[in-house]
Amino acid sequence: MFRRAVTALCYTAARALLALRPHVHRHLPSVRTAPLLGFNLDSRWSVTMTWPFSSFQPHDYSLPNPSWSPEMMRLYDHYNSLCEQEGGGKSKAPWVRMPSYNRLLKYAKGGQCLSKMVQAKARLFTRNMKEEGASFEYVVFLNKQEKMCTCIFQAGHLLEGPPGYVHGGAIATIIDTVAGALTTYLGGLVMTANLTINYRSPIPLGSVVLVHSLLEKMEERKILIFCQVTSSDGSKLHTEATGLFLSISLGHLIGG
Numbered sequence: 182m183f184r185r186a187v188t189a190l191c192y193t194a195a196r197a198l199l200a201l202r203p204h205v206h207r208h209l210p211s212v213r214t215a216p217l218l219g220f221n222l223d224s225r226w227s228v229t230m231t232w233p234f235s236s237f238q239p240h241d242y243s244l245p246n247p248s249w250s251p252e253m254m255r256l257y258d259h260y261n262s263l264c265e266q267e268g269g270g271k272s273k274a275p276w277v278r279m280p281s282y283n284r285l286l287k288y289a290k291g292g293q294c295l296s297k298m299v300q301a302k303a304r305l306f307t308r309n310m311k312e313e314g315a316s317f318e319y320v321v322f323l324n325k326q327e328k329m330c331t332c333i334f335q336a337g338h339l340l341e342g343p344p345g346y347v348h349g350g351a352i353a354t355i356i357d358t359v360a361g362a363l364t365t366y367l368g369g370l371v372m373t374a375n376l377t378i379n380y381r382s383p384i385p386l387g388s389v390v391l392v393h394s395l396l397e398k399m400e401e402r403k404i405l406i407f408c409q410v411t412s413s414d415g416s417k418l419h420t421e422a423t424g425l426f427l428s429i430s431l432g433h434l435i436g437g
């Protein structure tokens with residue numbers, strides 16, 4: 182009974198979201214589900230926020246906070262200056278800042294009847310830390326024309342792996358997140374099927390790096406992405422990765 186109610190609620194939210202969207206890109210049918218992940222793609226390929234559950238606007242974690250270092254702010258200001266501005270300025274600009282929230286689908290149930298406690302407390306892995314600057318501080322900029330993303334990532338002290346350096350799992354997480362953001366833009370709801378990572382040089386804890394994610398190939402449901410993590414000036418290669426993402430239906434997430 183509860184399970185059916187949750188499923189019905191999800192579909193109702195999805196339908197409400199789709200109704201909000203006046204235009205759907207004709208060549209990418211699965212992009213219809215993108216609003217579920219917190220952003221909306223209109224006919225000009227801009228990204229605008231949607232929030233289906235109430236008039237309450239959730240916190241956008243991709244905006245600057247006091248923990249951002251001068252280097253993080255410098256890069257943020259640089260990419261932000263390349264973006265479309267509210268009110269129509271730079272409307273031809275290819276770059277868009279992607280908003281980022283700490284939950285995606287409020288009543289997701291992971292294919293089973295999750296307890297109300299789990300549902301209420303579920304938070305996106307990369308946005309679950311209250312202390313600003315302690316773990317993942319990042320902002321993703323999307324280049325619509327080039328089908329690529331650049332993420333500015335500041336790795337906080339709780340992401341330590343080897344002493345003084347970032348944990349390989351944390352690096353994999355930010356790569357998965359940035360590639361996931363790009364593939365969500367390109368293909369709607371997606372899941373990571375395969376991630377292959379080569380760690381080339383360690384990332385100092387607390388430093389700011391760039392995570393570049395680029396579309397390599399898109400064949401039906403399969404989206405192949407290439408990623409590189411470099412120092413903030415681009416001179417040092419830290420990590421390279423390829424990722425295979427598969428477009429999925431909403432049913433794959435919320436179970437049958």
Ligand SMILES: CCCCCCCCCCCC(=O)SCCNC(=O)CCNC(=O)[C@H](O)C(C)(C)COP(=O)(O)OP(=O)(O)OC[C@H]1O[C@@H](n2cnc3c(N)ncnc32)[C@H](O)[C@@H]1OP(=O)(O)O
Nearest residue numbers: 218220279280357358361362365372373374375425427429
């Ligand atoms: C701003 C907001 C942003 C939001 C930003 C959000 C960021 C978060 C991003 C995090 C993303 C994640 O971590 S996702 C969590 C980690 N991933 C998972 O848990 C996925 C678990 N796996 C699955 O659920 C499933 O295996 C799927 C969905 C990946 C695929 O299942 P399926 O849909 O049934 O597809 P299936 O028929 O098996 O395969 C379809 C085709 O893909 C191929 N294929 C399938 N898997 C693989 C594979 N690993 N390697 C090679 N090829 C594969 C098959 O051979 C087949 O090819 P052919 O015969 O057609 O040629």
